[in-house]
Amino acid sequence: MLTYERIYAIVRQIPRGQVATYGQVAELAGLVGKPRLVGYALYRVDTATSDVPWQRVINAKGEVSQSSLRNGSDYLQRAILEDEGIAFDSQGRINLNQYKWRPSDIVIEQALAVFREKLEETT
DNA sequence: GAAATGACTCAAC
């Protein structure tokens, strides 16, 4: 779905070592106020074959969200993030002030550009 | 095509 592609395009721009919240991604993808769609989109992502860095998208509380019974990817997400240099506090949360992604307009344009390319390919 | 679902968020108690 195009809505998903938008979301994926944005998520793919999140640099290593940084994270973004669902609401933030939704906003950047032009889905202001619809963070649930981001969550839903990521839920549909195949964590194995997709090139979308789903692990870099967390909830507004700075915690790593996860779908109930993901095949062992529960601790995996955190492991990946830690490997990228992101530190978790004693409560298993991330300091958003420190790691939250500050997207630049350029990045967003790139994301949308990729999105359009995909659009043409599909067409 | 109506009803249920979902990795969310925000505001109010």
Added chain:
DNA sequence: CGTTGAGCCATTT
């Protein structure tokens, strides 16, 4: 802090 309820809307059944 925690819990609760409302808002959101594409995808699935």
